[in-house]
Amino acid sequence: MKVKIQVVIESEDGRVQDVEEVACLKRGTLTAEELGLNLAEAKQILHSVQQSLTNQQILEYTAARLACPDCGRKRPQKGHHAIIFRTLFGKLTLNSVRLYQCDCQSAASQTFSPLAELLPERTAPELLYLEAKWCSLLSFGMTLDLLQEVLPIGEDLNEIGRA
Numbered sequence: 750m751k752v753k754i755q756v757v758i759e760s761e762d763g764r765v766q767d768v769e770e771v772a773c774l775k776r777g778t779l780t781a782e783e784l785g786l787n788l789a790e791a792k793q794i795l796h797s798v799q800q801s802l803t804n805q806q807i808l809e810y811t812a813a814r815l816a817c818p819d820c821g822r823k824r825p826q827k828g829h830h831a832i833i834f835r836t837l838f839g840k841l842t843l844n845s846v847r848l849y850q851c852d853c854q855s856a857a858s859q860t861f862s863p864l865a866e867l868l869p870e871r872t873a874p875e876l877l878y879l880e881a882k883w884c885s886l887l888s889f890g891m892t893l894d895l896l897q898e899v900l901p902i903g904e905d906l907n908e909i910g911r912a
Contacts, residue, residue, distance in 0.1 A: 756801040771797035814863040817851035836873040
């Protein structure tokens with residue numbers, strides 16, 4: 750048996766924007782080990798869903814900030830750089846566009862990164878919360894071991910938005 754899992758991303762009006770296969774599971778004769786998902790498969794599926802979702806969110810967020818909010822002109826791009834963002838489900842390497850400030854605005858710097866402004870901490874609040882909660886109950890090392898065993902937080906799985 751083969752099971753394919755897909756992420757379908759739709760726009761607000763219901764149009765399909767993207768379809769991506771995130772996993773393909775193959776099963777043979779049923780054994781106790783192959784009944785349902787194992788932890789490694791669940792982590793990989795979670796990683797793949799996170800990658801698809803985050804990539805689309807970044808594309809939409811960046812596209813909405815290309816135009817100057819004051820005059821509406823499209824701001825030129827200076828380039829891209831990677832931002833590492835730690836989440837409960839692994840590290841994300843995010844492709845962050847760098848834009849020039851519009852001539853109609855006075856700004857301290859000539860360029861800016863909308864994504865860097867959105868994510869100054871580079872760590873998801875949910876991950877910070879769980880680390881703090883578990884570290885108050887256990888040593889940091891034991892907390893890290895526990896979270897890594899059940900979540901893909903310590904793995905360099907995610908490569909989001911690479912052009």
